[in-house]
Amino acid sequence: MTQLLSIENVTVRFDGLVALRDVGLAVEAGTVLGVIGPNGAGKTTLFNVVSGFIRPETGVIRWDGVELRDHQPHSLAGLGIARTLQGLGLFPGLTVLENVLVGAGRLARSGPLSTLLGLRRAARDEAALRERAMATLTELGIADVHAAVPSSLPYGIRKRVALARALVGEPRLLLLDEPASGLAAEEIEELGDRIRTLAARAAVVVVEHNMDLVMRICDRIVVLDFGEVIATGAPEEIRSDPKVVEAYLGVPA
């Protein structure tokens, strides 16, 4: 198995508070890794480290075997990493299709840049991108709403738009921050199937509070508590780990 992303000894401190202490994990191609833990355990901070929003005080992040030193959020797509946010982060003034095109990072070409690049080439690029964006929307079953603005759509559909935006760049690693939050039971069921399907072409790291979903879709799970990894393993190992039970219930198992 190829280790696509690995993190070793990552420590992040906010003033006095240690948000991550000596954290390590690895994600292999073709797999789904779950990151769970009580509120404030450091899950979002971990995503922010991988995304280049936060520089850790210590530690190494390796992408495809190469150490990432000064990566920035805007260089993620180029690396082949995409992320969905806890909030949806959709642009309210853009249509669904335009929001997805922003994910492809090339919408600017239809602006003044197209004049510089040569109108014909830009038009060709634009057409190809639109086709890719529409194909992604079709895959997620929401092509029919491509011309709508997000605010006119139910929350579950908007979440799919956010996922389409992350997928359109054909990432090799997908970071999903609470993908099930706000969804109805049958939507969560469908989401689980979709994530499993996606894992065939992109490794997935998912931060999620819905334990049923996590247990169902993850190959491995990392449990954080107060910024430390207290357990790593397959779902059945995690489920019966006394340290994990204690972290969640607050009493020794």
Ligand SMILES: Nc1ncnc2c1ncn2[C@@H]1O[C@H](COP(=O)(O)OP(=O)(O)OP(=O)(O)O)[C@@H](O)[C@H]1O
């Ligand atoms: N920018 C920041 N400045 C100061 N403290 C922060 C900052 N970001 C996070 N923290 C703190 O770091 C700790 C870890 O937060 P983080 O958001 O990563 O946890 P989490 O596991 O994602 O929580 P949740 O499940 O509630 O989203 C918390 O104590 C939080 O208050």
